[in-house]
Amino acid sequence: MVTASSGSGRSPSVKDVAAAAGVSLGTVSNVLNRPAVVSAATRERVERAMADLGFVRNEFARQLRMGTSRTLAYVMLDATNPFFTDVAQGIELAAEGADMSVVICNSNNRAVREQAHLAQLMEQRVLGILLTPTDPQAPWIDSVAERGVPLVIVDRTRDDDRFCSVAVDDVLGGRLAIEHLVDQGHTRVAFIGGPKSLGQVRDRYAGAQRAWSEAGLPPEDLVELPTAALTVAEGRGAGERLAGLSAARRPTAAFCANDITALGLLQAAIGTGWRVPGDLAIVGYDDIEFASAAAVPLTSVRQPREELGRTAAQLLLAETADEQHLHQQVVFKPELVARASSLSTG
Amino acid sequence: MVTASSGSGRSPSVKDVAAAAGVSLGTVSNVLNRPAVVSAATRERVERAMADLGFVRNEFARQLRMGTSRTLAYVMLDATNPFFTDVAQGIELAAEGADMSVVICNSNNRAVREQAHLAQLMEQRVLGILLTPTDPQAPWIDSVAERGVPLVIVDRTRDDDRFCSVAVDDVLGGRLAIEHLVDQGHTRVAFIGGPKSLGQVRDRYAGAQRAWSEAGLPPEDLVELPTAALTVAEGRGAGERLAGLSAARRPTAAFCANDITALGLLQAAIGTGWRVPGDLAIVGYDDIEFASAAAVPLTSVRQPREELGRTAAQLLLAETADEQHLHQQVVFKPELVARASSLSTG
DNA sequence: TCCGTTGATTGAAAGGTTTCAAAATCTGGG
DNA sequence: CCCAGATTTTGAAACCTTTCAATCAACGGA
Structure with missing residues (x-):
């Protein structure tokens, strides 16, 4: 009982099936594509032959003939x-x-x-x-x-x-994040993300700025912390930069352009001993599965x-x-x- | 300047290219597959024709002829x-x-x-x-x-x-996790994972048990907390079950069959106010990207x-x-x- | 018995590519 | 100027399926 590509090298074609079942090749095709049109007896015979031979329809030939996949x-x-x-x-x-x-x-x-x-x-x-x-x-x-x-x-x-x-709508997403933080009473917030060559980052920042100014808050209190990429490490780095600021100048909340970055920030924050959200509130973006699984479940902007x-x-x-x-x-x-x-x- | 499938409905074939370039269809094929064999002049002419017509080789026909993809x-x-x-x-x-x-x-x-x-x-x-x-x-x-x-x-x-x-080798993986925890001085450890119908879970548990007994520790001190699946929610649930145990009976460490489960457990642990690893050490499995990004970076068994x-x-x-x-x-x-x-x- | 109908089956063509033996063209030497 | 040999080009066959007009068989009605 050896594993073998039973029999010949070539895999069987409709022609082989037709021969084995004693019908014409058109009939085999009918069994395949319009079974209703062929009589029960022959259909059964053809199907048996297919099973015996291990026939597998050749998709290439099919598509070639039909012209479309x-x-x-x-x-x-x-x-x-x-x-x-x-x-x-x-x-x-x-x-x-x-x-x-x-x-x-x-x-x-x-x-x-x-x-x-x-x-x-x-x-x-x-x-x-x-x-x-x-x-x-x-x-x-x-x-x-x-x-x-x-x-x-x-x-x-x-x-x-x-x-x-x-x-x-990334502009709207940025807006939602900032409106939420403003609602929560924050008046000094960091935007963490980059590079600006990513349209997503640009738009989210633009939305954030617009919501910020519409809330009547001074532009300089929306602090931009640019990152080189949207990675965990960059998020962690941003956290360290935040930790370097004097308590007075330090934002009380951060909006990250991406959950991954937010997770890095969260890690840095917890490592520094900050309470989240007490010392630093965090909002991410994407609502990936791990956002809710984070140590402190992460607020995030969900995309459908x-x-x-x-x-x-x-x-x-x-x-x-x-x-x-x-x-x-x-x-x-x-x-x-x-x-x-x-x-x-x- | 309308977006249009320029010209006819059918996309051009080698035959069309051959006609346009004034050569036979075999020559076009040669340009495609054995460019060395055709003279520079004709090759250039054929290539021009291909570009003009927007020729794209039909993979179906090609594979059909060649027999193998x-x-x-x-x-x-x-x-x-x-x-x-x-x-x-x-x-x-x-x-x-x-x-x-x-x-x-x-x-x-x-x-x-x-x-x-x-x-x-x-x-x-x-x-x-x-x-x-x-x-x-x-x-x-x-x-x-x-x-x-x-x-x-x-x-x-x-x-x-x-x-x-x-x-x-999942048995070895389970062994590594437990040996590590034993090295760290733990004498009462939880195994969190399930269902046992997953070979992976069975093997990891088996490896854990073997390492545990080889360390000379009593079997009943390797506590099994079965889960219905390897999800965040189940990990969180296991954490709550742990919290329900009296301090004396509670394991000081947990080995989770999977990082996702471990992250759920970590979340529950931090939520309960436990220090990790002080009150509960955690080892996961898989070393997914988010393992190192967790609030407390997660020890894990890495698979290549x-x-x-x-x-x-x-x-x-x-x-x-x-x-x-x-x-x-x-x-x-x-x-x-x-x-x-x-x-x-x- | 013959005819018209319906239902089942057939055979050949088509689809685009590659391959390969055969034909055509070119090159250089005599 | 011709020929052998080398280099290019050609044309037809093959790959496997689907389609469709044509054929065949069976059957009921007149």
């Missing part, structure tokens, strides 16, 4: 970031509902990987592509569209309207991640279906999830 | 678990090195999804499959092998040796995640290459990463 692709920016895996989850659910399959690729934040994946996907004649780009303006994205492959931009936006896109993916997939499906299609820019509203890290216990 | 697949168990995304990362790196591409599928812990993905991948004639199965003994895994598609089991093992597999993926991919590639191939079971050794959560400050 039923596969969508999502090129994600960073597979290790829970945010994107949740988006992917939403995409998969929507695709499953429409009886499509999804292939997931990971550009890993590298433009060349993104390009390579896109090229490969075009060769694979995917029905459409969902993309979280390294750079939304990159020219190669346009060339996908020029080749007639529908593409939806996920979690980013572009200035023009050559594509559908779904994103979350799965819905983002679901909607993106639906837009893509709509675009593949409609010949005449108007590109839409969908913008979701984030919401603030208040938890212990920012709620004064009074 | 250059694609590996990884069917992962849970895309939202950082452990598996790191494994996937390792796989992608190895594949990239061998000039293969990888498609990632997600069974999301559901057997029917796993089956569906496997069936689809066989139809796609992937070169080989990497699988973290919902159940390593599932019969449909064997049927993949019977069809002659190489398959490597990732992060699980099987009793028989019909497949290559890569896994990490990327290497797991890399090795799995290499085994798969070896199996696809060798006609005669001996299946190997590779077992990696985990290592303990000691951090603040378990290091007595003496």
